[in-house]
Amino acid sequence: MSSFETEKEKENIVLDGSVDLRGRPVERAKTGGIKACSFLVGYEFCERLAFGGIWANLVIYLTTKLHEGTVSASRNVTVWTGTMWSMSIIAAYIADTHWGRYWTFLAFSSVYIVAMGLLALAVSLPSLRPPPCSSGEGCQKASNLQIGIFYLALYLVAVGAGGIKPNISTFGADQFDEFDPKEKSHKNRFFNWWMFTIFFGSLFGKTFLIYIEDNVGFGVSYGVITAALIISGIVFLIGTPFYRHKIVAGSPLKRMGKVFMRVIRNWKVKAPSDPSTLYEVDPKEYIAKGRYPIAHTSALRFLDKAAIVKDGNVSSKISTVTEVEETKLMIGMLPIWVATITPSILGPQAGTLFVKQSETLNRHLGSSFQIPAASVTAFLTLSMLITTLIYDRLLVPILRKYTGNPKGTSALQRMGVGMAMQVVAMLVAVAVEIKRLEAVKDGGLQNNKRGIVHKSIFTLLPQFILLGIADAFLDIGKIEFFYDQAPESMQSMGTALYTSSNGVGAFFSSFVITAVSNFTARGGRKGWIVNNTNASRLDYYYAFLAVLLLMNVLFFMFVSYVYAYKREITEAFREHSEKAMIDTDVNGPSLKGEHNGSDPIQL
Structure with a gap:
């Protein structure tokens, strides 16, 4: 290869430090971008179809097939959902610290496929579920073996699904180079279209698969899901030559832990007023290893003590400014994370109590077709799809003119709008439930748990x-x-942090529904939430949730007001990066990075 060709190849190398599976720098034209994401989007569509088909109808399976009560089934669904979302923390740690996103994703997707196969068997074989009952009263309970096998498979699904969620979306965003203007503009819209794919897959799961579950059988539906996951996994592997990979930068928790330990060690030392005296290495050392130096900020200044150089001596016991700023960024997001927990309790409500409401309503379309009760959640997904499309195509261009933000609004502003809309949604749910209960009373159905009121499912x-x-x-x-x-x-x-807030929110939802059910039933009173939906007072419960959500909106407004956004990568750093990449050997760094014993940066 001539020196000219070598130089040309280096100029086409992606500037954000991305590499291929062998640790070599990758060329912009041959990898990443929309081409690579098309393989990931195909997988995500199938995965969300699978999750939608399981989650939306799970409360129905537990109450009608395993003969669990409404409160117990709702609690089990939310705990399972919480476990799945919380699993993402472990998977993200493994990806950032050891395996990288690609291999972590493959490992957990394999668990997902095996678990789905086992779950399909658990719902198909008559010996693995109790016999059906016609009246709903005095039904034979599931045996310990039947319950054990079903929940073992279900929680293995949670491990697999939870393990891929923080890695597949992040891996998709990794396919766009922050330093290329065209790719950066695509990345700004990436999450809109990524969520659109998620909603679209969920919509199919909540309609097509649930119809199969209600009219053909859960075993057939879960078999379709297993096949879809296998096919989508093959599609993901086919895209391997086109993927870009971030260099594994070592344990983020370990780096943060060292910052805290060094702060404690230097607790009595006053943080310097001049940040230039704090320890930092040459930016080229970061760039060559696929990391970014971060400029000093005035936030959480007590953490600067970890980067104080004593008596001019530099050792591995000193953190760099970048390591300190990484810690500041993660800590700074925690109040926002806390504010996203309470809104996450509404997802489990839609998949449990909203579905139980729909069972009591007229679900017929025409004389023969009946909408499956769990398919009512498809209305929610369809609304999300349409809103995402309108926001991306219509609202963003309009808002961009007024805000100057390429995305139309900031992420926190968008979250705030969503939280406010949740309060409105729950107030409407209160009004709808009051009308439904009036119809229950008029029909004398208060003591009939299977009674159907003369109101259409479309009232929901x-x-x-x-x-x-x-x-x-x-x-x-x-x-x-x-x-x-x-x-x-x-x-x-x-x-x-995004996925875990959903997980903690699901656990919180389980706690709330159990606490409200027990508290309102004290002293022999009829509780707000009982096994008979027609005898429950879900309007009171929804009003309680609306108050809880309103209080959280006020908290979110405060923490978002004081939050300081991470600085954008500057043009000066872009120039540093270009020079560093051109100066780097064409073989590039290894995927796992290299650690120089004299360099305190843990890579």
Whole structure:
């Protein structure tokens, strides 16, 4: 190869430090971008179809097939959902610290496929479920073996699904180079279209698959899901030559832990007023290893003590300014993360209590077709799809003119709109439930748990539409915020904050529904939430949730007001990066990085 060709090749190398699976720098024209993301989008569509088909109808399976009560089934669904979302924290740590996003994704997707196969067997074989009952009363309970096998498979699904969620979306965003204007503009819209794919896959799962579950059988539906996951996994592997990979930068938690330990060690030392006296290495050392130096900020200045140089001596016991700033960024996001927990309790409500409401309504379309009860959640997903499309195509160009923000609004503003819409959605849900209970009373159905009131299932439409609009704003804002604001070497962990807030929210939802059910039933009174939906007071419960959400909106307004956004990568750093990449040997760094014993940066 001539020196001219070598020089030309280096000029076409992606500037954000991305490499291929063998650790070599990658060329912009041959990798990444929309081409690479097309393989990831195909997988995500199938995965969300699978998750939608399981989650939306799970409460129905537990109550009608395993003969669990409404409160127990709702609690089990939310705990399972919480486990799945919380699993993302472990998977993100593994990806950022050891395996990288690609291999972590492959490992957990394999678990997902095996678990789905086992779950399909658990719902198909008659010996693995109790016999059906016609009256709903005195049904034979599932045996310990039947319950054990079903929940073992279900929680293995949670491990697999939870493990891929923080890595597949982050891996998709990794395919766009922050330093290339065209790719950066695509990245600004990436999460809109990524969530659109998620909503689209969920819509198919909540309609097509649920119809199969209600009219053909759960075993057939879960078999289709297993096949879809296998096919989508093959599609993902086919795209391997086109993927870009971030260099594994070592344990983010370990680096943060060292910062805290060094702060404690220097607690009595006063932080310098001049940040230039703090320890930092040459930016080229970061760039060559696929990381970004971060400029000093005045936030959380007590953490600067970790980078104080004593008596002119530099040792491995000193953190760099970049390591300190990475820690500041992660800590700074925690109040926002806390504010996203309470809004996450509404997802489990839509998949449990909203579905139980729909069972009591007239679901017929024409004389023969009946909408499956769990398919009511498709209204929510359809609303999210339409809102995302309108926002990206119509609102962003308009808002961009007024805000100057390429994305139309900031991620926090988008989240705030979503949280406010949730309050409105729950107030509408209160009004709808009051009308439903009036119909229950008029029909004398209070003591008939299978009684169908003379109201259409479409009376639930307003609350689902509003909740879908809210989720479109909130969920896209959340994933965009936690990915963008995390340090580049910790972006799987950043995305895990998004998924884990859903997980903690699901656990919180389980706690709330159990606590409200028990508290309102004290003293022999009839509780707000009982096994008979027609005898429950879900209007009271929804009003309680609306108050809880309103209080959280006020908290979110405060923490978002004081939050300081991460600085954009400057043009000066772009020039540094270009020079460093050109100066770097064409073989590039290894995927795992290299550690020089005299260099305190842990890579």
